[in-house]
Amino acid sequence: MSWIGTSPELPSIMLNAHTDVVPVFEEFWTHGPFDATKLENGDIIGRGTQDMKCVAIQYIEAVRNLIAQGVRLARTLHLTFVPDEEIGGHSGMELFVDHERFKALNIGFALDEGLANETDAFTVYYGERAPWWVRVKAVGRPGHGSRFVENTATEKLMRVIEKFLAFRQQQKSLLESGEAKTLGDVTTLNLTMLEGGVQFNIVPAEASAGFDIRIPPTVDLVEFEKQLGVWTSSEEGVTFEFVSKFENNQMTVLDDNNVWWKAFKTACDAQALTLVTEIFPAATDSRYIRQKSIPALGFSPINNTPILLHDHNEFLNEAVFVRGVTVYEHVLKSIGNVPPQ
Ligand SMILES: CSCC[C@H](NC(C)=O)C(=O)O
Numbered sequence: 001m002s003w004i005g006t007s008p009e010l011p012s013i014m015l016n017a018h019t020d021v022v023p024v025f026e027e028f029w030t031h032g033p034f035d036a037t038k039l040e041n042g043d044i045i046g047r048g049t050q051d052m053k054c055v056a057i058q059y060i061e062a063v064r065n066l067i068a069q070g071v072r073l074a075r076t077l078h079l080t081f082v083p084d085e086e087i088g089g090h091s092g093m094e095l096f097v098d099h100e101r102f103k104a105l106n107i108g109f110a111l112d113e114g115l116a117n118e119t120d121a122f123t124v125y126y127g128e129r130a131p132w133w134v135r136v137k138a139v140g141r142p143g144h145g146s147r148f149v150e151n152t153a154t155e156k157l158m159r160v161i162e163k164f165l166a167f168r169q170q171q172k173s174l175l176e177s178g179e180a181k182t183l184g185d186v187t188t189l190n191l192t193m194l195e196g197g198v199q200f201n202i203v204p205a206e207a208s209a210g211f212d213i214r215i216p217p218t219v220d221l222v223e224f225e226k227q228l229g230v231w232t233s234s235e236e237g238v239t240f241e242f243v244s245k246f247e248n249n250q251m252t253v254l255d256d257n258n259v260w261w262k263a264f265k266t267a268c269d270a271q272a273l274t275l276v277t278e279i280f281p282a283a284t285d286s287r288y289i290r291q292k293s294i295p296a297l298g299f300s301p302i303n304n305t306p307i308l309l310h311d312h313n314e315f316l317n318e319a320v321f322v323r324g325v326t327v328y329e330h331v332l333k334s335i336g337n338v339p340p341q
């Protein structure tokens with residue numbers, strides 16, 4: 001959906017929302033996850049209430065209200081509703097940013113999803129950690145399960161796993177000691193897959209471990225990859241491969257040269273909103289937009305709300321939701337009138 005500005009030749013603004021949601025475990029929900037039940041206190045329960053039907057609807061409502069008020073913005077707004085974010089965006093935003101139709105939109109700035117904030121403040125995300133999914137493979141001597149077989153794949157794999165997990169502990173300590181402020185500032189690494197073996201009495205010749213690694217944009221990815229090589233090559237017959245690797249992880253710099261950030265912040269200040277700025281701990285479609293050197297902010301106007309995306313009983317209070325529409329009205333008026341640069 002496009003709302004054409006009075007100066008359509010200027011770089012436009014993209015308001016992005018993904019349309020997919022994650023699955024539910026219905027038995028753990030107090031109300032039907034797709035019923036959108038509203039409780040007495042205004043809490044609306046449903047999958048997607050935070051992630052991110054709310055934002056998609058708020059964009060539309062805010063634009064509708066501005067049009068009703070007779071407002072015209074200088075810049076064109078493009079509301080994009082994209083698939084597959086929850087499974088990596090490979091057939092969604094990742095493809096779209098390379099498409100001619102994306103280039104034709106001439107986007108200068110984008111807003112996309114953020115996360116709820118449990119306090120009165122609102123969180124704005126200016127970058128994300130790069131997701132790397134790595135499979136470590138070990139090969140070793142097979143043999144009969146009743147013998148002391150040497151140099152087995154599983155033993156080697158375990159020693160390498162120890163190295164990965166020691167790094168995990170070190171990063172965890174940085175966060176626990178307060179040296180790193182938020183989850184987005186450290187590298188997380190989790191052993192999420194373990195494969196190997198065909199039968200109890202056969203020592204397997206192969207075994208593998210899968211890691212979900214999330215790397216802050218301040219980390220040198222080339223150096224980090226070298227580190228993975230050092231850990232794995234310490235054992236003969238152990239190698240690693242990328243199942244998924246995100247490169248060129250760009251941040252949107254929040255300084256006085258960033259006119260979009262200034263306009264966004266001015267609108268929030270005028271409403272006396274408290275903003276906190278962070279690196280998004282997981283991955284959203286914003287990473288593909290930033291990869292094209294387009295500044296992007298992750299922002300869901302949800303405060304005083306527990307972070308329940310992907311969780312059971314995801315909810316959003318009606319009052320928070322409605323206020324968010326007003327927040328966008330102010331924000332859109334401000335960013336939509338950023339003068340030509
Ligand atoms: C890495 S592609 C999958 C995307 C997913 N995004 C979120 C927000 O959960 C994630 O970070 O795991």
Ligand SMILES: [Zn+2]
Nearest residue numbers: 018051052113
């Ligand atoms: Zn989302």
Ligand SMILES: [Zn+2]
Nearest residue numbers: 051086309310
């Ligand atoms: Zn999600």
